[in-house]
Amino acid sequence: MASTAPQLLGLQKSFGYGDRLGLATPGHIAASQKYDFAPVFAQQSAREMKRTGRTPFDVMKAAADALETEGYDGAWGADADHLTADEDIASWAAAGFTFFTLDPSQFVNDQADDLAEGKVIGEAENLYVEGVFKTLDWDDRYLGEKYVAGQTMYRFNRESLYRAAIKYGRALAHCEKLAGFISSCLGHGAFEIEVSFDETASPTTPLEHLFVALELKQRGISVVSLAPHFVGELENGIDFRGDLAEFESSLEQHVAIARRFGPYKLSVHTGSDKFTIYPLLGRLCGNLLHVKTAGTSYLEALRILHRADFKSFRGLLEFCCERFPEDRRSYRISTTEDEVRSLATNAASDEDLLNRRPARQLLHVTYGSVLSEGKDSRGRPFRDTLMEVLEEHGKEYRQSLEAHFDRHLSALCKG
Ligand SMILES: [Zn+2]
Numbered sequence: 435m436a437s438t439a440p441q442l443l444g445l446q447k448s449f450g451y452g453d454r455l456g457l458a459t460p461g462h463i464a465a466s467q468k469y470d471f472a473p474v475f476a477q478q479s480a481r482e483m484k485r486t487g488r489t490p491f492d493v494m495k496a497a498a499d500a501l502e503t504e505g506y507d508g509a510w511g512a513d514a515d516h517l518t519a520d521e522d523i524a525s526w527a528a529a530g531f532t533f534f535t536l537d538p539s540q541f542v543n544d545q546a547d548d549l550a551e552g553k554v555i556g557e558a559e560n561l562y563v564e565g566v567f568k569t570l571d572w573d574d575r576y577l578g579e580k581y582v583a584g585q586t587m588y589r590f591n592r593e594s595l596y597r598a599a600i601k602y603g604r605a606l607a608h609c610e611k612l613a614g615f616i617s618s619c620l621g622h623g624a625f626e627i628e629v630s631f632d633e634t635a636s637p638t639t640p641l642e643h644l645f646v647a648l649e650l651k652q653r654g655i656s657v658v659s660l661a662p663h664f665v666g667e668l669e670n671g672i673d674f675r676g677d678l679a680e681f682e683s684s685l686e687q688h689v690a691i692a693r694r695f696g697p698y699k700l701s702v703h704t705g706s707d708k709f710t711i712y713p714l715l716g717r718l719c720g721n722l723l724h725v726k727t728a729g730t731s732y733l734e735a736l737r738i739l740h741r742a743d744f745k746s747f748r749g750l751l752e753f754c755c756e757r758f759p760e761d762r763r764s765y766r767i768s769t770t771e772d773e774v775r776s777l778a779t780n781a782a783s784d785e786d787l788l789n790r791r792p793a794r795q796l797l798h799v800t801y802g803s804v805l806s807e808g809k810d811s812r813g814r815p816f817r818d819t820l821m822e823v824l825e826e827h828g829k830e831y832r833q834s835l836e837a838h839f840d841r842h843l844s845a846l847c848k849g
Pocket residue numbers: 516630632633703704
């Protein structure tokens with residue numbers, strides 16, 4: 435019998451397969467069944483939903499129907515990703531999602547690190563005035579304590595503690611509010627929570643991570659995973675860029691904190707295509723690892739379009755080039771407008787285009803424009819053409835996704 439309702443996955447290593455078109459699950463299943471990562475087959479962010487015009491119900495139904503058709507009978511999860519506000523939550527809960535990723539980054543104060551020394555105490559006091567901390571002596575809990583995680587001993591001094599609190603305090607209070615709302619929607623035990631800080635302006639230091647872990651516990655928020663902003667660049671659709679040794683040593687500290695003061699998993703967002711760091715992630719995190727991917731399955735869909743209907747692909751590519759300056763704004767990517775302009779004038783007929791950074795990032799950041807309003811020269815929505823091609827070439831799409839995620843999962847298991 436097929437298992438069409440999502441379950442809680444707990445502290446087993448897991449892998450999230452976001453699917454923006456609703457046709458990728460068969461390929462995701464094919465790859466997933468060969469590895470011991472618990473799969474999250476329904477995963478979409480509130481932002482993706484807006485950009486693709488889908489509802490939580492649509493996302494859930496696409497995954498559940500495919501699982502039923504394939505006769506999948508294992509456990510799987512459903513992630514309501516990057517929730518920022520109360521009003522999102524009820525509709526996700528109603529659709530059956532059981533894993534809620536809270537994104538409080540709008541309440542993170544990215545200026546905290548640069549705040550003039552003389553202003554730190556005043557700003558920290560404001561947190562009490564605003565109700566972020568319920569008592570004025572909240573800092574007594576932390577000052578003078580020693581925290582050991584792995585090989586490292588951490589201590590807060592007044593300044594490091596206050597800066598961490600100024601940076602994350604309001605965000606944590608917001609998480610507390612959202613977690614309470616989820617609990618009232620779903621009842622106890624029926625859901626899991628992740629907290630994500632991956633979209634903050636600067637990397638999360640181990641000491642900041644420790645503060646977050648301690649405060650989550652203090653506030654009674656039990657998380658199954660946490661997404662720090664890792665050092666180095668985890669850009670959309672491409673491999674890790676940055677100093678590997680630095681990434682490794684900071685990852686070691688993050689894992690130790692997650693293990694000692696959770697335990698919870700470390701969640702790697704924008705986790706697709708990071709082949710260079712997968713063996714490290716697999717080795718250092720062990721079971722305390724969750725990887726999220728989303729746009730990379732959409733890029734595989736465009737690969738099928740390139741093969742099956744090149745004329746439509748080229749029209750879509752030109753449309754994306756026009757939209758790039760606007761659509762790139764909400765992303766941290768290194769592809770420039772100049773690179774995109776030279777793409778437009780180059781011949782796009784070589785499929786290898788889809789393996790290179792400029793085209794991958796161009797196509798990645800413009801998916802919302804393509805799927806919501808993009809039309810070819812005859813006025814036909816690109817979305818319709820793409821869906822038709824994928825239905826017609828379902829076997830090829832499935833094979834290309836299987837091979838693509840094979841590369842991901844086998845590298846993660848290599849460590
Ligand atoms: Zn994220």
